[in-house]
Amino acid sequence: MSGSLCTGCGYCCSTVICRTxxxxxxxxxxxxxxxxxxxxxxxxxxxxxxxxxxxHFLDIGGGCCFPENPRRRQAEG
Ligand code: SF4
Ligand code: SF4
Structure with a gap:
């Protein structure tokens, strides 16, 4: 897993569709x-x-793939 948990902010998937x-x-x-x-x-x-x-294909539980994105940072305050 990467260093940051997924918070479900949706930024990654709304920015670009994944390969799967x-x-x-x-x-x-x-x-x-x-x-x-x-x-x-x-x-x-x-x-x-x-x-x-x-x-496995979506790396569920693998952590955030884009931890510095603005939506996630805004939610963190
Ligand atoms: S299929 Fe991929 S891009 Fe679409 S919601 Fe699922 S993880 Fe996100
Ligand atoms: S950008 Fe990171 S925190 Fe947001 S939904 Fe994607 S993996 Fe989860």
Missing amino acids: GAMFYGHYSDPCPALEWNGSRYVCSLFLSDPDRYE
Whole structure:
């Protein structure tokens, strides 16, 4: 895992679709259709649809891939 936990800010997935998402949806356009707000954080509906299949491909639990992004920093105060 990287040094920072994922806070669910959604910045990464709303900025650019990941490779797994692009392969699944067949395009590299933004935003990723799998990105959903669950009322408290952004979640990946592709992962939720089949956690066993996508956990490894999406590095779930692997930490934040973009810890210095402005949305995450703003939420941290
Ligand atoms: S498939 Fe999931 S992890 Fe990948 S960009 Fe879309 S919402 Fe994010
Ligand atoms: S930018 Fe980092 S904290 Fe925000 S959703 Fe992506 S991995 Fe999680």
